[in-house]
Amino acid sequence: xxxxxxxxxxxxxxxxxxxxxxxxxxxxxxxxxxxxxxxxxxxxxxxxxxxxxxxxxxxxxxxxxxxxxxxxxxxxxxxxxxxxxxxxxxxxxxxxxxxxxxxxxxxxxxxxxxxxxxxxxxxxxxxxxxxxxxxxxxxxxxxxxxxxxxxxxxxxxxxxxxxxxxxxxxxxxxxxxxxxxxxxxxxxxxxxxxxxxxxxxxxxxxxxxxxxxxxxxxxxxxxxxxxxxxxxxxxxxxxxxxxxxxxxxxxxxxxxxxxxxxx
Amino acid sequence: xxxxxxxxxxxxxxxxxxxxxxxxxxxxxxxxxxxxxxxxxxxxxxxxxxxxxxxxxxxxxxxxxxxxxxxxxxxxxxxxxxxxxxxxxxxxxxxxxxxxxxxxxxxxxxxxxxxxxxxxxxxxxxxxxxxxxxxxxxxxxxxxxxxxxxxxxxxxxxxxxxxxxxxxxxxxxxxxxxxxxxxxxxxxxxxxxxxxxxxxxxxxxxxxxxxxxxxxxxxxxxxxxxxxxxx
Numbered sequence: 001x002x003x004x005x006x007x008x009x010x011x012x013x014x015x016x017x018x019x020x021x022x023x024x025x026x027x028x029x030x031x032x033x034x035x036x037x038x039x040x041x042x043x044x045x046x047x048x049x050x051x052x053x054x055x056x057x058x059x060x061x062x063x064x065x066x067x068x069x070x071x072x073x074x075x076x077x078x079x080x081x082x083x084x085x086x087x088x089x090x091x092x093x094x095x096x097x098x099x100x101x102x103x104x105x106x107x108x109x110x111x112x113x114x115x116x117x118x119x120x121x122x123x124x125x126x127x128x129x130x131x132x133x134x135x136x137x138x139x140x141x142x143x144x145x146x147x148x149x150x151x152x153x154x155x156x157x158x159x160x161x162x163x164x165x166x167x168x169x170x171x172x173x174x175x176x177x178x179x180x181x182x183x184x185x186x187x188x189x190x191x192x193x194x195x196x197x198x199x200x201x202x203x204x205x206x207x208x209x210x211x212x213x214x215x216x217x218x219x220x221x222x223x224x225x226x227x228x229x230x231x232x233x234x235x236x237x238x239x240x241x242x243x244x245x246x247x248x249x250x251x252x253x254x255x256x257x258x259x260x261x262x263x
Numbered sequence: 264x265x266x267x268x269x270x271x272x273x274x275x276x277x278x279x280x281x282x283x284x285x286x287x288x289x290x291x292x293x294x295x296x297x298x299x300x301x302x303x304x305x306x307x308x309x310x311x312x313x314x315x316x317x318x319x320x321x322x323x324x325x326x327x328x329x330x331x332x333x334x335x336x337x338x339x340x341x342x343x344x345x346x347x348x349x350x351x352x353x354x355x356x357x358x359x360x361x362x363x364x365x366x367x368x369x370x371x372x373x374x375x376x377x378x379x380x381x382x383x384x385x386x387x388x389x390x391x392x393x394x395x396x397x398x399x400x401x402x403x404x405x406x407x408x409x410x411x412x413x414x415x416x417x418x419x420x421x422x423x424x425x426x427x428x429x430x431x432x433x434x435x436x437x438x439x440x441x442x443x444x445x446x447x448x449x450x451x452x453x454x455x456x457x458x459x460x461x462x463x464x465x466x467x468x469x470x471x472x473x474x475x476x477x478x479x480x481x482x483x484x485x486x487x488x489x490x491x492x493x494x
Contacts, residue, residue, distance in 0.1 A: 004269045004372045007284050011367070011376030014288050018351055021296045023343040029303035030323045031342075033316070036308035 126219060126234060145219075146185040150195065153221045153232045157198045164230065168203055171226035178208035182231075183221040187211060199223070266436050268365040269372055284370040291355045291367065322350070326470075333471060334478035341477060344384055348377065349470035356432060356462025360455060366462070369432040371425065378425035381473045382417070389480030398480065424472060431465045 172179065181187075181195060196209050204225070222231025268283035275281070302315040312320070326346040330338035352368055359366045367373045389398040402413040435458040442451045 002267075002269070002371065003375055004282070004284075006279060007269055007282060007370070007372035008376045008379070010285050011288060011373045012380060014285065014292060015347070015351065015376060015380055018292045018295065019343050019347045021292065022299060022347050022350065025296055025303055026299035026319065027323060027342055027346060029299075029306050030316075030319050033303075033306040033308045034320060034324070037310070040308060 129219075129234065129237075146183075146187070147191065149219070149221060149232060150183075150187060150191050154194055154198050156232060157195075157223070157230070158202055160202060160230070165203060168223075168225055168228045168230065171228035172204050172207055175226035177226065178210050179204065179223060179225045181209060181211050181221065181223055182214045182217060183211070184213065184215060184217045184219050186213060187221075266369070266433060266440060268367060268370045271365070283365050284367045284373055287355070287358075287365060288367040288373065290364075291351060291358065294358075295350060295354055329471065330474055333474045334481070336478070336481065341388070341474065344380075345470050345474050345477075348381075348473055349466050352377070352428065352466035352469055353463055356466060357459060359432075359435070359458055359462060366432055366436070368428055368462075368465075369436050371429045371433075374425040374429040374432075377428070377469070378421045381424060381476060382421040384473070385417075385476045385480045388477045392481040401480075420476070424469065428465050428469050431461055435461055 179199065181199075187195070192211055199209060200206065203223075207225075217231070217233050220231055220233030220236075222229055222233065224230075268287065271283035272280045273282065273286055298315075299319070302313070302319050305313070306316060307313070323342075323346070326349060327338045327342060330341050330345055334341065355366050355368045358364050386398060389401075392398075402410050435454070439451050439454050439458065442454055
């Protein structure tokens with residue numbers, strides 16, 4: 001056992017050389033390679049993370065787009081639905097209007113036909129009644145229809161109630177016009193005198209009386225003073241006949257009234 | 264029987280002689296350098312690496328982790344010195360299996376040289392870490408009376424380092440030599456195997472102790488820094 005200092009010195013130098021050699025050929029290259037690998041792994045991880053982040057962002061973007069498209073789709077569908085509802089309503093309204101127009105046209109036509117029919121009927125009935133009355137009266141007592149009408153009128157004037165008399169009297173005081181006796185036929189002088197006398201005795205004493213002829217009265221006679229009027233007219237009976245005929249057409253009239261209320 | 268490789272001289276010129284210690288040291292150096300060069304000339308930084316590269320990476324990473332664990336510092340600047348200590352001693356001891364080879368670590372000259380290297384490296388690392396004044400102040404702490412004891416401690420631990428390695432390796436060789444004369448064939452082989460284990464353990468102990476000494480020289484700086492910061 002002993003220490004050879006020359007060997008010691010040589011070994012120190014050898015060791016230092018070995019340190020340098022291993023540093024040069026072992027530690028540095030290995031550490032560099034490991035560092036590079038670590039860096040590469042870190043880079044790959046970072047890259048993966050970035051890609052994942054980008055993928056996540058892309059997914060988010062697509063989700064946003066999908067949501068936007070869904071919203072847009074809902075809006076479009078809502079608009080289409082609204083438009084369809086409006087169009088449906090419009091079509092229904094148009095159809096209803098068209099039906100209403102057709103029905104109104106039909107009702108108007110029916111009403112006109114009814115009016116026309118009633119007018120014709122009235123004239124025919126009046127003429128028929130007049131002819132029948134003439135014939136009947138001639139056969140019964142050789143009396144004229146007009147004379148009979150005037151007599152009937154005179155009787156009515158004589159039996160006139162107090163209220164009507166007061167009304168006519170008041171009308172005569174309010175106006176300066178003369179009392180007018182209107183008839184559809186010509187009244188002879190004798191009958192005129194009878195009429196004057198009855199009026200002066202039962203209605204208004206001393207009032208001026210004018211006689212006139214008018215075709216407005218269908219077949220009758222009337223006394224007019226101011227706004228007051230009193231008379232007998234076959235048209236009254238015909239009006240009653242009209243009323244009855246109209247009552248017979250009541251279903252048509254009721255349909256027309258329902259349609260008017262609907263409008 | 265010669266158990267001291269210093270005594271085996273291959274060539275001599277005056278006082279300078281090429282003995283077995285130096286020759287086998289060169290062999291170990293050549294072997295380490297050659298393997299390192301062969302493996303590291305085609306290093307791959309990718310994921311596909313060769314087995315040899317994997318081996319070297321495992322060795323280097325293991326040494327780094329040990330240094331980091333002991334010193335609690337970044338191992339970069341200590342790796343060449345401590346790592347070379349470990350690799351040199353380990354390979355030198357492992358080659359003991361080869362017939363005719365004599366481990367240079369079985370020479371007190373080699374272990375002394377290595378211990379001197381540690382003896383010099385400790386203050387160098389300490390000074391490099393915290394500066395000369397701060398480092399040398401350690402020797403007069405807690406009082407200047409401790410200066411001789413600290414110096415004796417430094418020298419004695421260096422001697423212990425050298426003698427421990429030398430004693431263990433040399434004793435292994437001696438034991439095998441004695442057993443060969445007493446019970447040849449089988450039992451010496453077992454002792455050789457035990458010698459491999461002992462050799463690896465001694466390499467580990469030497470490197471770890473060197474690192475502990477260096478770490479104690481540099482950790483003073485760190486703890487002082489910590490105290491200063493706390494104040």
